[in-house]
Amino acid sequence: MYRVGNGIDFHKLEINGARPFILGGYIIDTEWSLIGHSDADILLHAISDAILGALALGDIGDYFPDTDPENKNMNSVKIIQKVLGLLTGKKFEIVNVDSTIMAEKPKIAPHRSGITESLSAILKIDSGKISVKATTTEKMGALGRSEGIGVFSTVLLKQK
Numbered sequence: 001m002y003r004v005g006n007g008i009d010f011h012k013l014e015i016n017g018a019r020p021f022i023l024g025g026y027i028i029d030t031e032w033s034l035i036g037h038s039d040a041d042i043l044l045h046a047i048s049d050a051i052l053g054a055l056a057l058g059d060i061g062d063y064f065p066d067t068d069p070e071n072k073n074m075n076s077v078k079i080i081q082k083v084l085g086l087l088t089g090k091k092f093e094i095v096n097v098d099s100t101i102m103a104e105k106p107k108i109a110p111h112r113s114g115i116t117e118s119l120s121a122i123l124k125i126d127s128g129k130i131s132v133k134a135t136t137t138e139k140m141g142a143l144g145r146s147e148g149i150g151v152f153s154t155v156l157l158k159q160k
């Protein structure tokens with residue numbers, strides 16, 4: 001049996017040298033950082049929601065409410081590990097995951113392979129099953145003004 005799911009997430013951007021910019025567990029060296037209750041790893045959040053969506057198990061807010069002080073500055077690897085536990089508990093595995101990062105700043109393209117390798121280690125699947133793409137919004141709207149970034153992820157699961 002196959003199941004497909006999608007996840008979407010947005011976080012605001014700020015210039016804050018004290019806070020690392022983390023995408024898929026990979027730290028990008030930039031003056032920009034993402035604002036969030038957790039470590040704001042928007043890519044892990046979108047993939048986590050895509051997996052939960054495919055399993056029809058709600059969304060990450062159900063498991064890690066942003067009102068809970070316990071989740072403040074939380075490493076999002078913990079979030080996706082919880083989700084991967086639910087996945088294996090239901091005897092599913094990831095067939096492939098495809099993500100598109102919508103960002104004007106910082107430039108994502110030079111970091112694509114680093115992000116993919118990091119995701120491969122976190123998801124424990126071959127990097128050939130992981131696609132990371134990036135686009136801009138042609139300077140349109142809030143994302144185009146670098147007020148934030150967005151990520152859209154799709155995942156296909158197969159029951160073992």
Ligand SMILES: [Zn+2]
Pocket residue numbers: 009010011036040041042045
């Ligand atoms: Zn998020």
